[in-house]
Amino acid sequence: MRRLIKHDSIVDDTWKPIDPDCSAPEHGQICSLEQWHNLADKDGSAVQLEPGQEPTPLFDALEKIDLLVINFPVFTDGRGFSYARDVREHGYQGELRASGHFIRDQLTYLQRCGFDAFQMADDSDLNAALTSLRDFTEHYQAAIDQPLPLFRRRL
Amino acid sequence: MYxxxxxxxxxxxxxxxxxxxxxxxxxxGEITDAEFLPLRLQNGLYLQRLAPMLRIAVPYGLMNSSQLRKLADISKTYDKGYVHISTRQNVQLNWPLLEEVPDILAELSTVQMHAIQTSGNCIRNTTTDQFAGVASDExxxxxxxxxxxxxxxxxxxxxxxxxxxxxIAVCGSTQDRAAIHYHDIGIELVADDDGEIGLKILVGGGLGRTPAIGSVICEWLDKKHLLTYLEAVLRxxxxxxxxxxxYKARIKILVRAMGIDAFREAVEQQWTALKDxxxxxxEAEIIRARSFFRDPSYLALDSTLAMSDLEQDCTRDPIFANWIKRNTQDHRLPGYRIVTLSLKATGFAPGDITAEQLELLAELSDLYSFGEIRSTHQQNMVLGDVQVSALYALWQRLQAAGLATPNIGYLTDIICCPGGDYCSLANAKSLPIAEAIQTRFDDLDYVYDLGPLELNISGCMNACGHHHVGQIGILGVDKKGQEFYQICLGGNQAKDASIGKILGPSFKQKDVPEVIDRILSTYVTLRKEDENFLDTYRRVGIHPFKERAYAQAD
Incomplete structure (x- = not known):
């Protein structure tokens, strides 16, 4: 079973990985966007977005989604950061997971954008990665983790 | 300052x-080269031809004297005793060791400086008018x-x-000295019909491979919406x-592809979620931000008296008089002047300044300009608040230190990137071209007769030397391993912005000064009375220049 960082600790992944060739993903399996669209019952569903797949089509069903995975095929493609903020700002409350080839030095930014779970392609040293989550204790901007910008908190 | x-x-x-x-x-060895690349770039660190280069942020070009002393100190301890002022008003070290960069950053943090986001695919140092706060047209x-x-x-x-x-660049004056039309986002402080000052937002300007002039996305925005609007554009x-x-990744390409109206619509749609x-x-935050830029303790000066003293000094010393005319500007207050220190002496790389010169500048700024110094995107330095009565003493110190070359805004005040001598992106050297031109046009009377003239040199298409917006622009190109130089004419970075037009086939390095000479003499022949280079070019077009530049020797 694959492991990931969730809510600041290392846990086992309880979801079945995505299978793009499967015609009808079972409950508890992560769907591609296309598979997810075809689900008859979206309650408790899990869906994975790729770069170029904006989250807009999900906005009407965010309450039904338990897991939203945003995949990073390459760590330099930053579209997922905006997707994450966008879904959180539209009220998504479920697990928001980054997966793929992001690096531990991006963890604070990812967390600030609303991700609460991190499944790294290289999961050989998740303990070391955990320390990167704590690189910063202060920020200028408003984001998901700290909804007030520094200028509204400065004393 | 902040x-x-x-x-x-x-x-x-x-x-x-x-x-x-x-x-x-x-x-x-725990991070690969590819992974380290954006991490180090977002801390201003390039791995160059000969050594790393560290680009230190100078937010909107403003520094105090302790920061200047720290930079001098760092350049002596960790580098070769000089630094370079970049065309984004930043400061570059050319020879630091990678292992020592964290120590350099730690040193910088003690004087409230850093190298954050001076490179990489992120939001870079915001620039502005080097005369902000003291300009008479603000x-x-x-x-x-x-x-x-x-x-x-x-x-x-x-x-x-x-x-x-x-x-991003911001400008608050009638004359645009921040080149806002050539930024991904350009912001201008403008008054609406009721006189309330808000923000005019331009988007999609830029230089590089596909130069573009920014389009207006918002004519007037309430200042309180600044950040949410920027966030919508960026998203x-x-x-x-x-x-x-x-090469097609800058926002100018997206704006062009979508069209400004569709782009505006997309931004407005994002903005509805972020607005308010x-x-x-x-209001408190705007007041707080403003409080750091309040007037220093200016004296109420008798400007008539000061000016008559100045006139006497000028009559006595024509060299001083010439420097006053070329390198100083009106201040918005009587009895003060703005002084630009030229980093364009012939024989020195444009924009380079030594540790000793930095220390001197720190001292002079403490003595004469409230301890503040500005760097300019034309790669010079500015003392913004000098009392007229102190100009002579200041000039003597600058003159002795090689910082008083009287060429600000003239042909030899060349904007030039470090080029092939340092930069691994460059196709060609740029520094020897600048020096060859400065050497050839060493007759100041001729240079002054040509009037204000911007000559900009870039060593490659990335256009760090802003060649597209030079009235004369020179671009280094690589042709089968040989360095050639393309020349363009008619660029302009002011509010009536225009992008230079290519003259024709590129030239060999040794021919460049001669070609520039021919272009200039064509202008001198064709100009009407006081007409400047740009106006003459706009009136007669490129053909007369082209004909003369490519004419065979008689």
Whole structure:
């Protein structure tokens, strides 16, 4: 079973990985966007977005989604950061997971954008990665983790 | 100027610690070259031809004397005793050791400086008018808004991996000295019909491979919406900017592809979600930002008396008189002048300044200009608040230190990137071209007769030397391993912005000074009375210049 960082600790992944060739993903399996669209019952569903797949089509069903995975095929493609903020700002409350080839030095930014779970392609040293989550204790901007910008908190 | 409190200091200190850890892991082989690349770039570190280059941020070009002393000190301890002023008003070290960069950043943090986002595909250092706050044609000081943007953009979690770099400039005066038309976002402080000052927003300008003049996306925006509006623009760009080709990845390409109206619509749609949210500026925050840029303790001066003294000094010393005419400008207050220190002496790389000169400048700024110094995107330095009565004493010190070359705004005040001598991106050298031109046109009377003239040189298409907006622009190109130089004419970075037009086939390095000579003599022949180069060019077009430049020797 694959492991990931969730809510600041290392846990086992309880979801079945995505299978793009499967015609009808079972409950508890992560769907591609296309598979997810075809689900008859979206309650408790899990869906994975790729770069170029904006989250807009999900906005009407965010309450039904338990897991939203945003995949990073390459760590330099930053579209997922905006997707994450966008879904959180539209009220998504479920697990928001980054997966793929992001690096531990991006963890604070990812967390600030609303991700609460991190499944790294290289999961050989998740303990070391955990320390990167704590690189910063202060920020200028408003984001998901700290909804007030520094200028509204400065004393 | 802006002063850090414990929050600002904490952010900078944590960044230093983060980069120290990243560097250690890189040197231990735990981070690959490809992974380290954006990490080091977002801390201003390039690995160049001969050594790394560290680009230190100078937010909107403003520094104090202790920062200048620290830079001098760092350049002596960690480098070769000189630094370079870049065309984004930043300071570059040419020879630091990678292992020592975390120590340099730690040193910088002690004087509230850093190298955050001076490179990489993120929001870069915000630039402005080098005469902000002292210019006589200013509607409102742009620096408080630059500082607000600096804080918002610093370590912004959503916009650290954009399709490409992103540059913002702000201008608050009648004459645009910040080149806002050539920025990804250009912001101008403008008054509406009722006289209320707001923000005019331009988007999609830029230089590089495909130069473009920015389009107006918003004619007047209430200042309180500054950050949410910027966030909306950036979010549209981050999601839709091209990532398949780095030469088509800047926002100008996206704006052109969508058309400005469709782009505006996309931004407005994003903005509806963000508008009036927590990032909306409060009145208190605008007041706080402004409080750092209040007038220093100016004296009420008798300008008539000061000017008559100045005239006497000028009559006595024509060399001083000439420097006053060329290198100083009107200040908005009587009895003060703005002084530009030329870093364009022949024989020195444009924009380079030694540790000793930095220390002298720190001393002179303490003595004569409230301890503040500005760097300019034309790669010079400015003392903004010099009393007229102190000009002679100041000039003598500058003259002795080689900082009083009287060429500001003239042909030999060349903007020039470091080029092939340092930069690994360059196709050709640029510094020898600048020197050859300065050497050839060493007759100051001729240079003055030519009038104000901008000559800009870039060593490659990335256009760090802003060649497209030079009235004369020179671009280094590589042809089968040989360095050639393309010349363009008619560029202009002011409000009536225009992009230079290519003259024709490129020239060999040794022929460039002669070609420039021919272009200039064509202008001298064709100009009407006081007509400047740009106006003559706009009237007669490129053909007469072309004919003369490519004519065979008789």
């Amino acid at each position: 002063v850090y409190d414990q929050h600002d200091q904490k952010i900078i200190d944590e960044r230093v610690a983060q980069f120290r850890d990243q560097t250690t892991r890189f040197l231990a 509607l409102e000081d742009p620096r408080p808004y630059c500082e607000i943007i600096r804080q918002w953009s610093t370590l912004h979690p959503e916009f650290a991996f954009l399709p490409r770099k992103f540059k 549209v760009y981050n999601q839709h900017g091209r990532r398949d080709n780095k 949210g927590a990032s909306t500026l409060t």
